[in-house]
Structures are given as C-alpha cells and as structure tokens.
Amino acid sequence: MTRPGTRLAVFDCDGTLVDGQADVCWAMERAFARAQLPAPDTALVRRMVGLSLPVAVRELAPDLDEAKAREVTEFYKSSFRARREEGLLDEPLYDGVADLLARLHADGWSLAVATGKSDRGLAACLAGHGIADLFISLQTADRHPSKPHPAMLEAALFEAGAQPEETVMIGDTSFDMQMAAAARVPAIGVAWGYHSPAELLATGAREVAGTVRELAAMLEA
Numbered sequence: 001m002t003r004p005g006t007r008l009a010v011f012d013c014d015g016t017l018v019d020g021q022a023d024v025c026w027a028m029e030r031a032f033a034r035a036q037l038p039a040p041d042t043a044l045v046r047r048m049v050g051l052s053l054p055v056a057v058r059e060l061a062p063d064l065d066e067a068k069a070r071e072v073t074e075f076y077k078s079s080f081r082a083r084r085e086e087g088l089l090d091e092p093l094y095d096g097v098a099d100l101l102a103r104l105h106a107d108g109w110s111l112a113v114a115t116g117k118s119d120r121g122l123a124a125c126l127a128g129h130g131i132a133d134l135f136i137s138l139q140t141a142d143r144h145p146s147k148p149h150p151a152m153l154e155a156a157l158f159e160a161g162a163q164p165e166e167t168v169m170i171g172d173t174s175f176d177m178q179m180a181a182a183a184r185v186p187a188i189g190v191a192w193g194y195h196s197p198a199e200l201l202a203t204g205a206r207e208v209a210g211t212v213r214e215l216a217a218m219l220e221a
Contacts, residue, residue, distance in 0.1 A: 174199050
C-alpha cells in the first residue's frame with residue numbers, strides 16, 4: 001500500500017555512490033586475458049559500468065560466441081570475488097555522499113539502490129562503508145534484467161510503497177536516465193561518474209548535479 005507523502009530516492013551505486021572504476025577495469029582486463037582475448041578498451045569499459053555483467057561483456061566484444069562470452073563473465077566474477085576476499089577492492093564513497101544519505105534518511109526520505117552489481121557485491125560495498133541500514137530496498141542485476149529495463153526501479157517503488165511522481169532516480173549514466181524514463185520516474189544525473197552531463201540530459205535527466213552539495217540542493221528544492 002502506498003504511504004501518503006512517501007519520498008523515495010533511488011541511487012545507482014558505481015559512479016554515483018562509490019568510485020569503483022579501477023577495480024571494474026582491472027577485473028574486466030583480467031577476465032579477457034584469462035579467456036585469451038585482447039584487452040578491451042579501458043574507456044569503453046568505463047562506459048559500460050552500470051549494465052549487467054553479461055550485457056557489458058556483449059557490448060565490449062559483440063563477436064564472441066555464447067560459450068566464450070559466458071567464460072569471460074565467469075572469469076570476471078571469480079577475479080572480482082578473489083580481489084574482495086583478499087581485501088584489495090577499492091570502492092571509496094564520493095566525498096559528501098555519506099553525509100547526504102544520512103541527512104536524507106533523517107529528513108524522512110526512503111532510500112534505495114538500483115545497480116548492475118550482484119547481490120553479494122552490493123551488500124559488501126554498503127556494509128563496508130557502514131551505510132547498509134539506510135536503505136529499505138536493494139535491487140541488483142542478480143534478480144532483474146539489465147538497465148535500462150525498468151524492472152529494478154519498479155521493484156524499488158513497490159517495496160517502498162512510493163509512486164513514480166514521489167520518486168527520483170539518481171545516477172551517472174544514460175542507462176539510469178533511460179531506466180527512469182521507462183518507469184515514468186523523474187531523474188537527476190550526477191557529473192562525477194562515467195557518462196557526460198550532455199548525455200545525461202539527452203537521455204532524460206531533468207538536471208545534472210556537478211557536486212554532492214548541488215545534488216542535496218536539488219533534492220531539497
């Protein structure tokens with residue numbers, strides 16, 4: 001049941017809450033190398049952050065057959081998991097994000113995440129930063145089609161009991177903006193991630209925040 005006055009902020013993770021590009025690029029390069037394939041272009045890998053892993057692999061190497069694409073995907077997962085278990089992952093929160101989340105939570109916002117990460121990866125990331133308890137809905141690529149399909153965002157709306165017009169999607173890629181449009185949810189882009197402000201505006205962002213402080217002002221407006 002919808003709760004009157006529910007305000008829901010749904011955040012992407014990589015490129016919006018945390019800067020995980022170094023580990024993503026490392027794991028993708030390692031996965032391609034283990035599959036005896038040429039290394040993918042690093043700039044293109046960054047642009048694929050946010051998509052579900054199998055979709056990202058397909059975008060990076062569209063000529064791979066199904067078996068080889070699955071091999072790369074599994075190599076990526078095992079490489080990333082080993083890096084996490086060795087304590088080598090570096091996914092820092094962007095400056096000001098922790099304070100913003102705490103402020104929104106204190107002000108009565110419901111908070112959610114919609115990400116291309118796995119359940120395990122997202123849980124470890126949020127727990128590592130001590131912010132897991134702030135979110136009432138965590139939607140990942142393990143249980144939904146890849147962005148820009150609206151399934152993750154629709155599930156967050158359902159779990160929060162919020163309407164699209166009471167919700168805002170916050171992300172750094174065109175995939176986030178397109179997902180929001182498909183779910184009829186307003187979207188705010190952030191300029192510190194992996195797609196340009198021009199791309200975010202062209203794919204549906206109502207505005208783009210250049211800093212976390214600007215994002216806070218947009219949400220409070």
